[in-house]
Amino acid sequence: MIDIEFETLQALGLTQAIAARAAQLSVPGPDMRLARITESQRDCFTLHDGRSELLARALPRLVQQLQAIAEPLTIGDWVGMQADAHGQAWIVERVQPVTQIARRANDGRRQPLASNVDAALLVMGLDADFNARRMERYIAMVRACDVAPVVVLTKRDIAPDAARRIAEMYARLPATVPVLPVNALSRETCSELGPWLHAGQTLVLLGSSGAGKSTLINTLADAGQSTGAVRKGDGRGRHTTTARSLHRCAHGGCIIDTPGLRTFRPDADARTLAASFEDVQSLAQHCRFRDCRHEGEPGCAVLAHVDGDRLDNYKKLMRDAQRGELTALERIELRAKWKAIGKAGSQRAREKKG
Numbered sequence: 001m002i003d004i005e006f007e008t009l010q011a012l013g014l015t016q017a018i019a020a021r022a023a024q025l026s027v028p029g030p031d032m033r034l035a036r037i038t039e040s041q042r043d044c045f046t047l048h049d050g051r052s053e054l055l056a057r058a059l060p061r062l063v064q065q066l067q068a069i070a071e072p073l074t075i076g077d078w079v080g081m082q083a084d085a086h087g088q089a090w091i092v093e094r095v096q097p098v099t100q101i102a103r104r105a106n107d108g109r110r111q112p113l114a115s116n117v118d119a120a121l122l123v124m125g126l127d128a129d130f131n132a133r134r135m136e137r138y139i140a141m142v143r144a145c146d147v148a149p150v151v152v153l154t155k156r157d158i159a160p161d162a163a164r165r166i167a168e169m170y171a172r173l174p175a176t177v178p179v180l181p182v183n184a185l186s187r188e189t190c191s192e193l194g195p196w197l198h199a200g201q202t203l204v205l206l207g208s209s210g211a212g213k214s215t216l217i218n219t220l221a222d223a224g225q226s227t228g229a230v231r232k233g234d235g236r237g238r239h240t241t242t243a244r245s246l247h248r249c250a251h252g253g254c255i256i257d258t259p260g261l262r263t264f265r266p267d268a269d270a271r272t273l274a275a276s277f278e279d280v281q282s283l284a285q286h287c288r289f290r291d292c293r294h295e296g297e298p299g300c301a302v303l304a305h306v307d308g309d310r311l312d313n314y315k316k317l318m319r320d321a322q323r324g325e326l327t328a329l330e331r332i333e334l335r336a337k338w339k340a341i342g343k344a345g346s347q348r349a350r351e352k353k354g
């Protein structure tokens, strides 16, 4: 079994759930170590093992296997790594992520954005970036990935219409979703986000370009003691988001930064996404027709009671999801297939040994 120093790795976001999965990894040799992907380039990864950072490549066998289930290695993944005789580090195994935020690219391919995240900070400016409908869709998408949404509205200090927009967001979103208006440049933001930043927690930042994601990272990371571990910024002063990277911040949590996402097509089936629109779902049970599309059919219970804009937004999300649905189902089948192949493989190995 792989040797896991829980306390050391907790500072990188290791949780009991992930450690339990890591313990199941097949260990090719005694020197396999657990590490987390903190940055990914095309075919090279930056890993952190709790002590130091190192560059690694992934075994082609693993790359192929993960490609086949549309789950390429991504930032936030926990992996088993080994060094070869030349000192080159290799990723030999991946721990199946507990959660993964993914989107669907325009060509329909699934694109994971971050693995093993507990909460998503949905960052939106109170300036021209503000759009409550878009926020509603972001929330449905992250919830569909079993990740808790936290709405962070930046530029509270400079947006002229801030108070009205904050009120609009509160009125629109369910009370269960935290909404935090902040000045991303202010130190106070660290304590406002404190509850999501404990050791062992991993956050991902999602939002349009210019929303304030890098500013938040800088504020949260600068407040930390620079242990030199995970990168803070790019050393050139202001951090600009060109690639995704994982940072450690003051209160012990980890934050994954993503480049601006304006279009974020969901990678979840319609039914999972619909869970965020409980009101529409429960009213729909009272529509006269089972397949009511809530577009003016007689006896529709939804149209009369749900805000028109919210309903349009729900419909847009369902349309987007249905376009990607087939592939989501195919993926489940593929995963089952790989599981079966893996089982057969270890069965054969046991028979050989025994």
Ligand SMILES: Nc1nc2c(ncn2[C@@H]2O[C@H](COP(=O)(O)OP(=O)(O)OP(=O)(O)O)[C@@H](O)[C@H]2O)c(=O)[nH]1
Binding pocket: 154, 155, 156, 157, 158, 182, 183, 184, 185, 207, 208, 209, 210, 211, 212, 213, 214, 215, 216, 240, 241, 242, 258, 259, 260, 261
């Ligand atoms: N006054 C004020 N300025 C802010 C706030 N948040 C962001 N800004 C400014 O808005 C600009 C854009 O912020 P960034 O942090 O670069 O935005 P980003 O989301 O990282 O953008 P990308 O890297 O393109 O994805 C910067 O000039 C920030 O200083 C805020 O809360 N208050």
Ligand SMILES: [Zn+2]
Binding pocket: 284, 287, 288, 292, 293, 294, 295, 297, 299, 300, 301, 302, 303
């Ligand atoms: Zn209806």
